[in-house]
Amino acid sequence: MSAFFEVLKTSASGARLGRLHTPHGVVDTPAFMPVGTAGTVKGLTQQSLEELGVQILLGNTYHLYLRPGHERIRRLGRLHGFMAWPRAILTDSGGFQVFSLSELRKVTDEGVTFRSHLDGSEHFLSPEIALEIQTALGSDIMMVLDECIEYPASHEQARKAAERTFDWARRSRAAFIAQERAREAAHLPTQAALFEQALFGIVQGGTYTDLRQHSANELVGLDFAGYAVGGLAVGEPHALTCEMTGVVTELLPVEKPRYLMGVGKPEDIPDYVRLGIDMMDCVLPTRSARHGCLFTSAGRLLIRNARHADDPRPVDEACSCSVCQRYSRAYLRHLFISNEILGAVLATHHNIHFYLDLMRRIRQAIEFGDLEEFSSELKSRLVAGPC
RNA sequence: GGACGGGUGGGUGAGUGGCUAAAACCAGCAGACUGUAAAUCUGCCGCUCCUUGCGGGCUACGGAGGUUCGAAUCCUCCCCCGUCCA
DSSP, X not given: OOOXXXXXXXXXXXXXXXXXXXXXXXXXXXXXXXXXXXXXOTTOOHHHHHHHTOOEEEEEHHHHHHTTOHHHHHHTTXXXXXXXXXXEEEEEOSHHHHHXXXXXXXXXXXXXXXXXXXXXXXXXEOHHHHHHHHHHHTOSEEEOOOOOOOSSXXXXXXXXXXXXHHHHHHHHHHHHHHHHHHHHHTTOOOHHHHHOOEEEEEEOOTTOHHHHHHHHHHHHTTOOSEEEEOSOSSSSOHHHHHHHHHHHHTTSOTTXXXXXXXXXXXXXXXXXXXXXXXXXXXXXXXHHHHTTEEEETTEEEETTSGGGTTXXXXXXTTOOSHHHHHOOHHHHHHHHHTTOHHXXXXXXXXXXXXXXXXXXHHHHHHHHXXXXXXXXXXXXXXXXXXX
């Protein structure tokens, strides 16, 4: 059996250089995964994503289940076939929607009842159902359903959510194994053999060290293919995000990938990597792009600002992306001011390039052993503010 | 020549005696965005002063007068712009 994950190098700081082997290709880690919630990274074609060098994308269980429906997607070639994406896909379980759609849901030990944000209809998501949907989607990496809580939350709230998340993880794991056994009994190739779908557990525990440690330890006992750190970057200070992440990664098995969910700002990413994080995802580059915020080597640039109206320079002179090779700030600003859709497209292209390039540099820095230097240099550049 | 209707802050356009520096939207300016209910949201948007306060002063609803404690709102005249009738 070939290893799902291999660690190529671990630096003294804790940063790891690795490789994730999925049925849809290799993913170099530390990796940034663009978010494509509804089967699309908003604003970019799959072709562009491939050209940009994206190795793995995120999809969302909850959204795809609601529309167009996982059974339909299964019939149409699973998510890879349906959206014509040949590389790896990780699907989030809908746990984040427990947090973000808090007004539209009710959580019980059994699962979560959502009122659809699309038409108000009621839907029930349990750990087992979330797994079933993701199986249908055929994602390379499936996430267990978890309960992501808000910040700040009391110790009691955090404890309850972490316990529930663990119970759900246990049920998810059991359902995953049962699914495999059922296929074996029916003399069918197992999902694992067919698709090698991997299932990740998620550590919760809010901003409480004891809960995080307990959650991590328990989860490790369930032997997941990888472990995620969830419930962070929901409003707490960056230092606290790092502290909690460190508490968790310390307890996770070194041979399994660690995924810090929902991060982060470019200047913060090296911090997470140094804490032993291998995978990250964030809507920041795509959403910010649509809102006219471009990431550059000199900090954020708000392209709508009047000062760019006559600027013939590219968004980032140090950037090698096709947008910066071809278009001026003045033109991009014009597109945004005119509310032209191409503005969002070009900005998203640039921002995703920026993130992927950042990850390439981080991997290189790990290889050369100068990540710390890279990190402080990056921060001093990016924190200098908009250019 | 006559009859109506109308002229409001950069634009569209509410308001028909005090709660109105004047709704709302657009434009303009600035900011936010972290496992996507987000091509979204927030703030500012007449000028000016300071001890920056739900602070003071000034200017403002076509123009000029008037009524009133108080007028974008009522009256008079004038100037524009529509529509219709001659």
